[in-house]
Amino acid sequence: MFAKTDLLPPDAILGLTKLAAADQREEKIDLGVGVYRTVDGATPIMRAVDLAEKAMIQKETTKAYTPADGAPGFCEAILKLVFGSDSEQVASGRTIAVQSPGGCGALRLAGELLARNDAAGISAGAPTWANHKPLLTAAGLNVHMTPYYDAKSSTIDFDAFITSIKKLGPGDVLLLHGACHNPTGADLSHEQIDAVTDIAAERGFLPLIDTAYHGFAANLETDAYILREMTRRLPEVLITYSCSKNFGLYRERTGAIIFAGRNSDQAAAVKSHIINIARASYSMPPAHGGAIVSEILHSREMAQIWRDELAAMNQAVRNNRKLLVDTAREAGLGNQLSYITEQNGMFSLLPLTLEDVTLLREEFAIYIVGAGRINLCGVNAGNVGHLVQSLSDVLNR
Ligand code: LMR
Numbered sequence: 092m093f094a095k096t097d098l099l100p101p102d103a104i105l106g107l108t109k110l111a112a113a114d115q116r117e118e119k120i121d122l123g124v125g126v127y128r129t130v131d132g133a134t135p136i137m138r139a140v141d142l143a144e145k146a147m148i149q150k151e152t153t154k155a156y157t158p159a160d161g162a163p164g165f166c167e168a169i170l171k172l173v174f175g176s177d178s179e180q181v182a183s184g185r186t187i188a189v190q191s192p193g194g195c196g197a198l199r200l201a202g203e204l205l206a207r208n209d210a211a212g213i214s215a216g217a218p219t220w221a222n223h224k225p226l227l228t229a230a231g232l233n234v235h236m237t238p239y240y241d242a243k244s245s246t247i248d249f250d251a252f253i254t255s256i257k258k259l260g261p262g263d264v265l266l267l268h269g270a271c272h273n274p275t276g277a278d279l280s281h282e283q284i285d286a287v288t289d290i291a292a293e294r295g296f297l298p299l300i301d302t303a304y305h306g307f308a309a310n311l312e313t314d315a316y317i318l319r320e321m322t323r324r325l326p327e328v329l330i331t332y333s334c335s336k337n338f339g340l341y342r343e344r345t346g347a348i349i350f351a352g353r354n355s356d357q358a359a360a361v362k363s364h365i366i367n368i369a370r371a372s373y374s375m376p377p378a379h380g381g382a383i384v385s386e387i388l389h390s391r392e393m394a395q396i397w398r399d400e401l402a403a404m405n406q407a408v409r410n411n412r413k414l415l416v417d418t419a420r421e422a423g424l425g426n427q428l429s430y431i432t433e434q435n436g437m438f439s440l441l442p443l444t445l446e447d448v449t450l451l452r453e454e455f456a457i458y459i460v461g462a463g464r465i466n467l468c469g470v471n472a473g474n475v476g477h478l479v480q481s482l483s484d485v486l487n488r
Pocket residue numbers: 104105123124125126220222273303
């Protein structure tokens with residue numbers, strides 16, 4: 092059966108983590124995988140998560156199966172977090188959620204659901220997260236790339252994006268990023284979201300909004316604009332949601348697929364299909380992470396601790412952005428990197444080629460994804476000098 096099976100190359104992002112971990116050079120800087128890090132390079136368990144986990148374990152009396160849509164209370168809590176507790180979207184019952192094994196699991200469920208409903212194809216602005224295309228293709232979808240980011244000006248090429256999505260119609264899907272675009276950090280403004288929503292309403296395509304960094308741009312409320320506005324104004328919207336970054340639950344594989352439809356009957360029908368797809372794949376999501384999220388969001392005190400911690404993480408990444416840009420300016424790189432302070436979330440793209448990235452890794456022990464995505468969490472006062480010197484060396488060669 093497997094006599095001819097060939098060895099695949101490592102994953103573009105996870106493979107880099109392994110390489111970086113094996114590198115013993117003291118000056119090593121890992122700007123790879125999208126994981127939050129403190130100045131010491133640690134990814135601590137959030138205090139709210141620790142409190143919730145302890146409370147939960149004390150209360151736990153069984154390891155029997157959880158319901159198919161996830162840990163008790165999880166779906167209701169996520170819907171309220173995403174749409175607001177007094178929202179029409181929640182009160183009407185026209186939104187549903189199903190807990191998934193991480194954001195990847197939600198995307199896979201979304202992909203299979205779309206393939207099952209004969210989606211003509213899915214368009215994604217370029218560049219997009221390295222795993223979007225493999226994941227959605229594996230679910231049976233044709234993924235088309237549309238223009239989104241102009242690397243020369245380090246800004247969104249909104250005219251080109253708009254021109255291409257105006258060609259979409261019913262049966263098409265447009266993959267959008269919730270706050271904090273991966274890999275560029277360049278988010279649509281609220282006005283641009285409104286314009287995309289107008290086009291979706293006119294052309295009849297379905298937005299699939301992949302949301303993995305809720306709370307890392309402005310704050311939880313402002314970051315939800317795209318989710319709330321699109322579901323308010325459009326008849327159908329799919330959302331994939333990850334709790335990996337904002338709850339720091341990476342290894343617990345906790346996320347959700349969310350559907351907002353015309354009414355509660357349609358939402359219930361779509362939910363039954365999502366559960367059916369999951370049952371034919373892994374039956375039901377692991378309970379632990381979902382139970383932690385539910386515990387946090389159902390406790391006023393823990394929810395506040397979590398919100399404060401998330402805001403602090405957000406601020407720390409913003410500080411790292413400023414540190415990099417200021418240091419680059421002082422080192423004579425001028426304003427070449429100044430766009431980085433305008434962007435959101437963990438990532439920005441540096442103006443590098445694949446060759447530059449290889450050189451930075453081999454010669455300077457700096458780990459960067461693809462052709463230039465850096466995780467700003469890996470920048471700190473102790474390593475920014477080496478980073479900027481190396482960048483300056485490579486950019487001026
Ligand atoms: C990333 O983009 O680095 C993260 O979302 C982790 C992953 O699974 O790729």
